[in-house]
Amino acid sequence: MEKWYLMTVVVLIGLTVRWTVSLNSYSGAGKPPMFGDYEAQRHWQEITFNLPVKQWYFNSSDNNLQYWGLDYPPPTAYHSLLCAYVAKFINPDWIALHTSRGYESQAHKLFMRTTVLIADLLIYIPAVVLYCCCLKEISTKKKIANALCILLYPGLILIDYGHFQYNSVSLGFALWGVLGISCDCDLLGSLAFCLAINYKQMELYHALPFFCFLLGKCFKKGLKGKGFVLLVKLACIVVASFVLCWLPFFTEREQTLQVLRRLFPVDRGLFEDKVANIWCSFNVFLKIKDILPRHIQLIMSFCFTFLSLLPACIKLILQPSSKGFKFTLVSCALSFFLFSFQVHEKSILLVSLPVCLVLSEIPFMSTWFLLVSTFSMLPLLLKDELLMPSVVTTMAFFIACVTSFSIFEKTSEEELQLKSFSISVRKYLPCFTFLSRIIQYLFLISVITMVLLTLMTVTLGPPQKLPDLFSVLVCFVSCLNFLFFLVYFNIIIVWDSKSGRNQKKIS
Amino acid sequence: MAALTIATGTGNWFSALALGVTLLKCLLIPTYHSTDFEVHRNWLAITHSLPISQWYYEATSEWTLDYPPFFAWFEYILSHVAKYFDQEMLNVHNLNYSSSRTLLFQRFSVIFMDVLFVYAVRECCKCIDGKKVGKELTEKPKFILSVLLLWNFGLLIVDHIHFQYNGFLFGLMLLSIARLFQKRHMEGAFLFAVLLHFKHIYLYVAPAYGVYLLRSYCFTANKPDGSIRWKSFSFVRLISLGLVVFLVSALSLGPFLALNQLPQVFSRLFPFKRGLCHAYWAPNFWALYNALDKVLSVIGLKLKFLDPNNIPKASMTSGLVQQFQHTVLPSVTPLATLICTLIAILPSIFCLWFKPQGPRGFLRCLTLCALSSFMFGWHVHEKAILLAILPMSLLSVGKAGDASIFLILTTTGHYSLFPLLFTAPELPIKILLMLLFTIYSISSLKTLFRRSFTLVAQAGVQWHDLS
Numbered sequence: 003m004e005k006w007y008l009m010t011v012v013v014l015i016g017l018t019v020r021w022t023v024s025l026n027s028y029s030g031a032g033k034p035p036m037f038g039d040y041e042a043q044r045h046w047q048e049i050t051f052n053l054p055v056k057q058w059y060f061n062s063s064d065n066n067l068q069y070w071g072l073d074y075p076p077p078t079a080y081h082s083l084l085c086a087y088v089a090k091f092i093n094p095d096w097i098a099l100h101t102s103r104g105y106e107s108q109a110h111k112l113f114m115r116t117t118v119l120i121a122d123l124l125i126y127i128p129a130v131v132l133y134c135c136c137l138k139e140i141s142t143k144k145k146i147a148n149a150l151c152i153l154l155y156p157g158l159i160l161i162d163y164g165h166f167q168y169n170s171v172s173l174g175f176a177l178w179g180v181l182g183i184s185c186d187c188d189l190l191g192s193l194a195f196c197l198a199i200n201y202k203q204m205e206l207y208h209a210l211p212f213f214c215f216l217l218g219k220c221f222k223k224g225l226k227g228k229g230f231v232l233l234v235k236l237a238c239i240v241v242a243s244f245v246l247c248w249l250p251f252f253t254e255r256e257q258t259l260q261v262l263r264r265l266f267p268v269d270r271g272l273f274e275d276k277v278a279n280i281w282c283s284f285n286v287f288l289k290i291k292d293i294l295p296r297h298i299q300l301i302m303s304f305c306f307t308f309l310s311l312l313p314a315c316i317k318l319i320l321q322p323s324s325k326g327f328k329f330t331l332v333s334c335a336l337s338f339f340l341f342s343f344q345v346h347e348k349s350i351l352l353v354s355l356p357v358c359l360v361l362s363e364i365p366f367m368s369t370w371f372l373l374v375s376t377f378s379m380l381p382l383l384l385k386d387e388l389l390m391p392s393v394v395t396t397m398a399f400f401i402a403c404v405t406s407f408s409i410f411e412k413t414s415e416e417e418l419q420l421k422s423f424s425i426s427v428r429k430y431l432p433c434f435t436f437l438s439r440i441i442q443y444l445f446l447i448s449v450i451t452m453v454l455l456t457l458m459t460v461t462l463g464p465p466q467k468l469p470d471l472f473s474v475l476v477c478f479v480s481c482l483n484f485l486f487f488l489v490y491f492n493i494i495i496v497w498d499s500k501s502g503r504n505q506k507k508i509s
Numbered sequence: 510m511a512a513l514t515i516a517t518g519t520g521n522w523f524s525a526l527a528l529g530v531t532l533l534k535c536l537l538i539p540t541y542h543s544t545d546f547e548v549h550r551n552w553l554a555i556t557h558s559l560p561i562s563q564w565y566y567e568a569t570s571e572w573t574l575d576y577p578p579f580f581a582w583f584e585y586i587l588s589h590v591a592k593y594f595d596q597e598m599l600n601v602h603n604l605n606y607s608s609s610r611t612l613l614f615q616r617f618s619v620i621f622m623d624v625l626f627v628y629a630v631r632e633c634c635k636c637i638d639g640k641k642v643g644k645e646l647t648e649k650p651k652f653i654l655s656v657l658l659l660w661n662f663g664l665l666i667v668d669h670i671h672f673q674y675n676g677f678l679f680g681l682m683l684l685s686i687a688r689l690f691q692k693r694h695m696e697g698a699f700l701f702a703v704l705l706h707f708k709h710i711y712l713y714v715a716p717a718y719g720v721y722l723l724r725s726y727c728f729t730a731n732k733p734d735g736s737i738r739w740k741s742f743s744f745v746r747l748i749s750l751g752l753v754v755f756l757v758s759a760l761s762l763g764p765f766l767a768l769n770q771l772p773q774v775f776s777r778l779f780p781f782k783r784g785l786c787h788a789y790w791a792p793n794f795w796a797l798y799n800a801l802d803k804v805l806s807v808i809g810l811k812l813k814f815l816d817p818n819n820i821p822k823a824s825m826t827s828g829l830v831q832q833f834q835h836t837v838l839p840s841v842t843p844l845a846t847l848i849c850t851l852i853a854i855l856p857s858i859f860c861l862w863f864k865p866q867g868p869r870g871f872l873r874c875l876t877l878c879a880l881s882s883f884m885f886g887w888h889v890h891e892k893a894i895l896l897a898i899l900p901m902s903l904l905s906v907g908k909a910g911d912a913s914i915f916l917i918l919t920t921t922g923h924y925s926l927f928p929l930l931f932t933a934p935e936l937p938i939k940i941l942l943m944l945l946f947t948i949y950s951i952s953s954l955k956t957l958f959r960r961s962f963t964l965v966a967q968a969g970v971q972w973h974d975l976s
Contacts, residue, residue: 008647008950014945021937022536110934119937143647391536398532405525 008146009135013127016153018394020122024115024163027387032469034104038386040114040166041104042070043082043098049087050079052099055250059260064099073264074205077201081168118162118170121290126174127153133181133359140362147406151369152358154402156376156395161348164388169348172202173355179212180331180359184324188216192236196243202263206440207338207352211330214315218322270344272299276473277347278342278378280306280479286474299343306341310488314495325363333491347382347477350375352399364419364494365407370445371487373400377452378480380459381473389460414436423497444486451479511595520644523655525632527627530659531620534669538616541932542672546615548572549584549672550598555587556581557599561764565774575777578761579706583674587618608771619668619676626680630658632687633903645904646785650906653953657902658683666939671929673892678708686875686900690868694726700748702757709778715881715898716854717875720861725871730770735864783842785890789803791891792925794884797844805837826931846887853881869907876900889931894922895970909958916954920947 030038035242043314049065049072058079072079072484089096091500096102134149162170175198195212199205216236221228231422251257272281281303285291294302314330335353338347354375361368376396383392403409415421415438432447459472468474551570559567564574564581574581588599594614598606619763636652646652685700688957701718704711727750730741765774788795834840857877863868879897883889898919906913923943 008947011949013944014941015949018533018534018938021941022533022540025539025934108934143645171974390538394532394535398529401525401528401532405522444602493968 005142005146007131008147009131012150012153013131013148015117015150016127017123018121019154019398020159020163021115023159023388023395025045026164026391026426028111028164028166029386029507030116032106033343037104038456043102043166044068044110044166046072046079046082047086047089048097048099050083051090053096056257058189058255059251059264067264071264071294073245073267074201074202075161075261076251077197078168081121081171081201083462086119093458102123113132113168115163118166121168122162122170122174126170126177129174129177129181133177136181136185137362144362144406145459147402148362151399151402152353154395154399154483155358155372156353156392156399157352157354157372157379158391159395160376160383161351161379164391165348165382165386167348169202169351172179172198172205174198174350175201176205176208176355178361180356180387183212183215183445184327188219188232189235189239190450192216192239192244196240197247197500200244200247204352207342208331209350211318211327211334213329214318215322215328218319220321249387267344268296268300271296272303273345275347276470276477277345278350278472278477278484279342279345279351280481281341283478283481286478293419303341303343307337310341310492312490317495317498326498328356328359329491329495329498332360333488335496336484336488337493340481340488341408347379350378361403361407364417365403366412366445367418367487367490368408369400369403369407369409370448371483374448374452374480374483374487376458378476378484380456380476384459393456413442419494419498423493426497448483455479522652523631526655526659530665531623534620534623534665537665537669537938538613540938541930541935542570542670543929546672548608548610548613549674550606551601551604552576552581552584553591554599554601554603556585557592559603562768562770563768565765565777567601570604571572571733573777575780577706577709578765578774578776579703580674580708582709590614590618595703595713614681615672616669619672619674622674622677623668623680625677626664626683627659629680629683629687629866630655632691633658633683636687636690637906648956650957653908653957654902655907658899658951659948660946660949661895661899661902662856662942663774663892663898663919663926665942666926667892668894669890670935670938675892675895676703677881678711679895681707682711682714683899686872689871691723694722695749695753699724699753699757702754703764706761707972710893710896712884713893714875714878714900715857717861717871719860721865721871721874723747724862725865725867726750731865737863740777748841781887785841785846786888791883791889791893793886793889794849795841795889798841799835802835802838811836843887846885849885850882853885854878869904872900872904876904892923898922905954906957912954912958916951921952923947 028038028040030036030041053064057065060069065071086097092113093109096105098111102222106115129153131149134145134152137145137148140148157172158169177193178196179191179198182188182194184191192212195205195208198208217233220229220233220236221368223232225233225308245252248258251261273279273285276282281290290299311334314333318326318330335356339349339353354372357371358370358377373396376392376399380392383389412418415424418438418441420437424434424437455472455476459476460471464471511669547570551572552574555564555567555574567573574605591598591611591614595608595610596662597603598611598614600606634655637650637654642766657915664675681704685697685704688694688697689701692768698718701711705715727743727747728737728739728741733739762771762774765771780944785795786799789886790799814882854877857874864870877892879900883893883897886893898915901911901915901918904911907914923946927934927939927943930936955967
């Protein structure tokens with residue numbers, strides 16, 4: 003592409019921001035006895051390197067599952083093993099069995115941060131660059147600006163390079179999946195997405211839209227002909243990738259069951275800690291976590307989740323389109339986040355990735371959502387002493403979006419993709435002309451509330467009777483915002499049918 | 510919404526660039542900082558806790574005050590803000606004190622003072638006329654110049670990682686250059702005089718200022734062929750220039766003259782005992798000279814021309830600051846370096862005098878003076894290369910020839926700054942930023958002049974001398 007040098011500059015800026023954020027503290031730094039996610043990753047390197055595969059997921063004297071037991075699928079363990087081999091080469095003390103527990107040093111931090119950067123550079127960043135280059139009907143300058151905004155999204159940077167995780171691997175694979183499927187390389191896309199699910203089981207939030215879109219494509223091609231062939235091929239790819247990833251664990255039934263038990267801990271309850279979803283917010287008023295028995299909680303969350311995502315998924319099967327696919331990814335992941343079982347606040351990143359993908363179509367709402375998603379993780383970021391990087395990266399992201407997309411000039415009904423919706427409403431309520439005005443005011447209120455809450459959390463101490471006051475407020479406010487977005491995205495998907503038939507945009 | 514739009518500077522690319530680099534500087538706060546951090550903390554302490562009479566005599570810490578008085582006053586003002594962050598840093602005896610609040614304060618003070626640099630860059634951009642070149646924003650000379658200056662790699666790592674206050678000082682210099690372009694000579698002279706009393710390293714470029722102001726300001730008109738018209742000499746202008754310089758100097762050095770401390774001040778400002786080369790050699794001529802001397806001495810020892818007992822024990826690469834005698838080649842005195850420097854700047858000074866080409870010629874002379882002083886000066890720091898790179902940036906968006914020289918200068922100059930950051934966590938930062946700046950500068954200047962060759966016969970954009 004022309005202006006390749008600007009794209010290179012954008013990637014370099016993204017990498018620089020990532021590395022400078024990584025100079026800050028990480029989760030659980032200097033906090034024995036449990037430390038945090040950083041220690042968990044180091045511990046997994048220790049376990050996978052020193053113990054045979056059969057013992058990775060089982061409780062034993064060498065592997066105490068209470069101390070950061072493996073709870074991601076096998077490919078995460080393989081990745082840890084790979085890092086462990088490199089660690090052994092540099093300094094074996096880092097992964098020595100038992101004795102390396104709680105190991106912290108400058109050199110080790112550098113090593114761990116480098117592993118994150120390399121994984122990001124190999125998987126996520128190329129996917130983003132390729133995705134932006136493949137966007138249609140957009141000028142080169144806008145593509146580059148789009149890449150800049152996606153790479154500057156604060157949430158992923160702060161969690162991966164601050165708190166310490168490897169979300170860029172699973173999100174990167176999911177993005178390759180989206181790319182493949184949108185460009186009609188269905189088999190490769192499915193393979194990539196299977197890798198994503200097998201890296202982190204949370205990617206199952208995205209599984210339904212993938213399934214519905216591919217099913218819709220098969221139906222479109224005709225179930226008696228090419229569609230059926232495609233369906234069979236896809237099924238084979240999925241099964242083959244799962245078998246390949248889980249091969250060492252398919253040898254015994256007990257192995258497979260144990261891994262599944264670790265991946266889906268249904269004993270842990272409806273939610274843990276404070277998270278910006280419905281159940282936690284509802285719990286403020288009515289302690290459902292304590293009142294309802296466990297299996298009722300499970301059924302309730304299952305029902306709510308599926309009811310809320312049903313309209314979008316059915317629409318996707320009947321009218322598969324690339325645009326519909328992306329929006330359905332958003333609404334599906336958001337439904338899961340809001341209503342599902344055992345959701346963690348970091349799972350908002352699963353919603354943020356698809357929102358990044360629609361940044362060029364609805365810049366105003368996407369920017370708003372991405373700001374709220376970063377804000378919703380504020381209690382976690384403050385615990386990790388990442389206030390300065392959070393504020394700085396959020397401001398940088400905001401400025402990048404405002405300058406690239408001129409978001410404040412794109413708040414008309416048409417720009418917000420709400421035109422067909424408002425026309426339908428105006429049939430019954432002729433005076434419904436102020437939708438975009440309302441949305442602008444809501445944005446202002448939302449931003450002001452977020453800024454105020456941040457200031458209060460940082461400067462004031464919570465009252466003694468309510469020590470979690472600010473965390474709960476942050477979660478509650480974020481939850482309200484997310485509910486609004488759930489409704490908004492569902493409206494876009496459902497009301498897209500009227501213009502969809504006219505435009506025939508099926509790729 | 511309209512207010513929010515204006516507030517966030519939508520569509521205003523300059524604000525976005527300035528804000529963007531400021532946020533990057535905030536991210537660099539937790540990086541490694543050199544002993545210069547302690548130097549400035551010490552100066553805050555000295556100026557805050559001690560009376561003026563003690564400022565240039567205080568020697569509790571090894572990092573004594575060795576900048577001119579205006580900088581000392583600047584530290585004094587800063588110290589009054591510092592006391593709200595951490596009172597302890599203002600204690601002269603708290604050597605190497607670096608609490609998190611101290612770090613925050615010092616870093617933010619550098620970032621804040623860069624406002625002057627941003628303003629100066631804006632003024633410089635006004636002096637460029639790029640209407641002939643393409644309408645694409647990223648190909649406009651103003652845009653390219655803003656990025657080259659605001660996002661300059663050398664300035665970023667020296668000021669915001671290594672820790673110094675070069676940002677606002679270069680801002681003063683660029684502002685004075687811009688004023689000279691805008692034909693506001695008195696302001697330009699005033700700003701430069703002030704700058705000299707902030708950091709006397711700018712003496713490197715003082716000859717260019719002196720000759721240009723004398724030739725193009727004091728002589729109000731030229732003969733038709735461009736040579737000097739002696740009758741147009743304006744005594745008034747000369748006197749007013751002299752007055753400006755005199756008043757500024759009086760304000761700066763006056764108190765110390767009254768206290769009879771001038772010799773002490775000058776001995777602090779010009780420490781000739783520090784040796785020909787800085788502890789870590791600046792890549793200048795004397796580095797080559799030293800290297801040659803070392804090679805010859807090794808050869809001499811091998812071939813038994815030299816007596817091993819006569820070789821001085823101290824090594825030039827030991828990292829210490831001290832006097833040194835050369836073994837084979839003649840030793841170099843400060844006077845010798847001065848003569849070499851003067852010889853080197855003579856051609857450009859002559860051109861500036863006999864064939865003045867307006868402000869652009871002045872800018873070339875300034876760059877050459879900076880480079881010559883860097884090459885032949887006494888005890889030059891490698892950071893001094895910035896004195897040549899930043900003015901050269903202004904020339905680079907003017908002509909294709911200047912652009913190619915600029916690219917060579919900036920790439921090698923920035924690379925020579927690498928040893929300043931030797932810690933492992935900063936390695937990716939310096940590589941990434943260097944790549945960023947180098948790739949951008951090469952590609953954007955190439956794109957800029959590729960177009961202009963098709964539009965205009967010779968080189969494209971001319972400097973717009975505002976009158």
